[in-house]
Amino acid sequence: MDIQSISQDIIKKAVSGDIQAFEEIYRSASSFVYNIALRTARNREDAQEITQEVFLKVFKSLKDFRFQSSFKTWLYRITVNTTLNMLKKTAHDRRRQFAYHENICNELPLPTAGIETSLEQREQKAQVDKMLEALNPEYRTCIVLREMQGLRYDEIAQALKININTVRSRLKRAREILLKRGGYNELP
Amino acid sequence: MNCHKFRDIIITDYIDGELAEQRKQEIDHHLRECPACRAFAAAVRSMAVDPLKETTLEEPPAFLWTRIQSRLEPAHSGRGTRWLNIAVTLSMFLAMTFTGNYLVSGMLGSATQQETIISAEVTQQLSLSEFNDMPNEQVEEVYNNIIGG
Numbered sequence: 001m002d003i004q005s006i007s008q009d010i011i012k013k014a015v016s017g018d019i020q021a022f023e024e025i026y027r028s029a030s031s032f033v034y035n036i037a038l039r040t041a042r043n044r045e046d047a048q049e050i051t052q053e054v055f056l057k058v059f060k061s062l063k064d065f066r067f068q069s070s071f072k073t074w075l076y077r078i079t080v081n082t083t084l085n086m087l088k089k090t091a092h093d094r095r096r097q098f099a100y101h102e103n104i105c106n107e108l109p110l111p112t113a114g115i116e117t118s119l120e121q122r123e124q125k126a127q128v129d130k131m132l133e134a135l136n137p138e139y140r141t142c143i144v145l146r147e148m149q150g151l152r153y154d155e156i157a158q159a160l161k162i163n164i165n166t167v168r169s170r171l172k173r174a175r176e177i178l179l180k181r182g183g184y185n186e187l188p
Numbered sequence: 189m190n191c192h193k194f195r196d197i198i199i200t201d202y203i204d205g206e207l208a209e210q211r212k213q214e215i216d217h218h219l220r221e222c223p224a225c226r227a228f229a230a231a232v233r234s235m236a237v238d239p240l241k242e243t244t245l246e247e248p249p250a251f252l253w254t255r256i257q258s259r260l261e262p263a264h265s266g267r268g269t270r271w272l273n274i275a276v277t278l279s280m281f282l283a284m285t286f287t288g289n290y291l292v293s294g295m296l297g298s299a300t301q302q303e304t305i306i307s308a309e310v311t312q313q314l315s316l317s318e319f320n321d322m323p324n325e326q327v328e329e330v331y332n333n334i335i336g337g
């Protein structure tokens with residue numbers, strides 16, 4: 001089951017308050033939402049909270065969904081907005097917390113690591129985390145939608161409500177940052 | 189087209205498969221001829237694209253649906269609900285009265301107070317859409333201000 005398999009019929013049932021239909025939507029789409037949140041927020045607890053908030057929002061505003069646009073991009077948009085808002089909020093909270101504990105701790109806590117199956121996987125995840133960390137949330141969101149969710153430029157533009165050329169320039173900037181980070185020196 | 193222009197396309201549309209066939213062939217042709225651009229394309233793939241693509245997706249924990257579901261179900265009607273309704277109405281009335289007073293005192297209040305209110309509103313309205321028309325550098329700056337570096 002994936003996000004493409006969600007039918008109009010199911011959406012209409014969910015709009016009328018059918019929880020089972022809504023659960024079907026959740027089962028098909030929660031992995032996408034959760035992974036965008038996880039990659040952007042880089043913390044499981046935040047990702048769970050974002051996923052919860054997204055689906056509560058979806059439940060509330062499903063009746064406003066227009067069938068002309070794709071459900072996927074509509075959902076991406078809600079997810080990305082919720083994630084960015086959460087990042088702003090936690091950054092603010094952390095700064096306050098930090099100011100308060102200034103004398104006690106010198107460094108912000110790193111995101112907690114989960115149980116990974118192999119060392120290789122763990123190393124790979126750590127590498128991805130570091131790469132994403134090098135990007136600001138706007139670039140990061142574009143990269144996550146492109147690389148991890150495989151969205152086309154026009155889909156990213158729709159999801160973020162930005163111009164397709166902005167998608168292009170953000171991906172370019174993000175990748176240039178990653179190149180520099182990787183130690184690539186441009187040849188003449 | 190010079191190498192610089194080619195690389196702008198390589199790092200975006202070419203790598204992402206967004207090019208029309210003819211355009212793609214043009215780039216392929218240049219890559220065969222130009223070792224520097226070939227090295228660039230390889231670097232982009234290995235440092236900025238492939239490692240991110242290989243990430244395995246995670247499933248959200250099973251308890252999450254239960255948590256969400258418990259927030260979806262409408263409150264059961266019963267004795268408690270009536271008291272709750274009264275309490276809600278009462279607190280809304282109090283809140284309205286309070287807001288009214290606050291607004292009036294805000295209007296009459298000092299300039300500093302008004303500034304505080306305005307800056308709070310600005311912060312609130314600073315949502316994603318506001319960044320759309322900004323150049324990237326500016327967006328970066330705003331974000332750095334918000335996130336704090």
Ligand SMILES: [Zn+2]
Pocket residue numbers: 190191194218222224225226
């Ligand atoms: Zn070249």
